[in-house]
Amino acid sequence: MRETERARARAVIDLAALRANVRALRAKAPGAAFMAVVKADGYGHGALPCARAAVEAGATWVGTATPEEALALVRDAGLPDDVRVMCWLWTPGGPWREAVEAGIDVSVSALWALAEVVEAARAVRKTARVQLKADTGLGRGGSQPADWAELVAAAYDAERDGVVRVTGVWSHLACADEPGHPSTALQLDRFREMTAYAHAQGLRPEVRHIANSPATLTLPEAHYDLVRPGIAMYGLSPSPELGAPADLGLRPVMTLTTPVALVKHVPGGHGVSYGHHYVTPGETTLALVPLGYGDGVPRHASGAGPVLVGGKWRTAAGRIAMDQFVVDLGGDDVEAGAEAVLFGPGDRGEPTAEDWAQAAGTIGYEIVTRISARVPRVYVGG
The missing domain is CATH 2.40.37.10 (Lyase, Ornithine Decarboxylase; Chain A, domain 1)
Structure with a gap:
């Protein structure tokens, strides 16, 4: 008898259901690439097996919160070389060098972070993959609109020097799980303005993205180049107001x-x-x-x-x-x-x-x- 069969308890993770969820979510945003968010150990389901299963179902990006989570994926998940890994929750003195060497896309919300990633890129003599985060109204990470011009200019200079490559511009929605909430339209307008400004200043990111699980399911105008489902990938509804999992074509994992x-x-x-x-x-x-x-x-x-x-x-x-x-x-x-x-x-x-x-x-x-x-x-x- 295997240890898991004798276990006091167990959490059974249905990877077939996860793959089906990814396919269902991809069908909601057929024109966008798919980032499988596996932060917090895959929302408790296991980051490595869930990342692999999501990639098998068509995900071409994998997202984490912390650099340690991202580095573990690169080291242990056995993902194909063309699958990108991104992380976004950095603190001063973080493992920038390791992330740059591993080819991880790192999120930058402020000048201090850009300075640290530039220093790391020069130290390892490798161009860093950087995504600029805009605070369009959530009030957490991201550059405020008032500071955006300065951050974009500094990123453009670093890219022109060959130290970084700005691969993305992104943001996060505050109330997409509340249908019709007025803040969502305001955030989308601001994101449109901030991405347009970055383009006007010479940046050509590979992807622009703002859509989380509820936006992937209900807001086609938010899909842009990439969607980032998290909880929906694991078969849970982002909120009861949007419907039960079965109503959304999802199955709990x-x-x-x-x-x-x-x-x-x-x-x-x-x-x-x-x-x-x-x-x-x-x-x-x-x-x-x-x-x-x-x-x-x-x-x-x-x-x-x-x-x-x-x-x-x-x-x-x-x-x-x-x-x-x-x-x-x-x-x-x-x-x-x-x-x-x-x-x-x-x-x-x-x-x-x-x-x-x-x-x-x-x-x-x-x-x-x-x-x-x-x-x-x-x-x-x-």
Whole structure:
């Protein structure tokens, strides 16, 4: 028996579903290249296998947040030579040299970052691939419009010197997951102006991109040369307002299961878990689920988190602890070792990641991304 078959819990990752999601998303933006975003270890699904599967389905770019994530992809993922890797979350003193040597596209939002990448490129005697980020209204990374001319001019000078190649101009949307939000049109207008200015100053980037998952699905005018789906690639809807995954042609990729550790009969009035926030209303059976917030199950879902046990939806009874929580079976008899499904695609009537998100007052992104390394990933579907 393999270790994953004996595991206390496991997250099954369906790579066939991921590839199907990539193909469905590519069909939404047929004129744009596709960047598979695999930051945060592929939103908890495993960056390397998910990157490989996405490339098999037609992705020609792979995106990460941190340079360490990007360097790991270049080193270990075995991607084809023509697949580009980009990262965008830099801090002063970052591994610019390693990134330039590896041919990674690095994002630059300010003059200090451009100066550091220029220094690194000169040190390793290799032209750096640089993408300029514009802050079109999200208010996080990116150059403010007031500072854009100075950044574009400095990048143009560095490109003319042969130190950098400006391969992209990009931005990120704030409210694309809220259909009709007025900020989206304003951001697209500003992006159009800022990319046009860069072009007028002599920059000829390979790609212009602003479309995240919701924009890929619903805003063709945002597709430009490249789209960057993240959560949708893993089969989750960017927001309930846009529809459920099936409505969008997507299938959730992760299924989280564990065997029930213990089943016992208890009398009415029995307190359950820390603080006794749940007390049995009558004689019943309790099942112990050996997963907790140490595994990424959100403590905020205490008393509300849904689980499929014995063919029925159950609810976390009382506090979710670090390693375990309890469900009230309502008198049903289930044997220890029976499967408990916390979330999956919903095919068998099990809860979904969105159900857990609603129970915890958060978003589906967080539910899958927070599943910790203590839970082994098991890959199926090639």
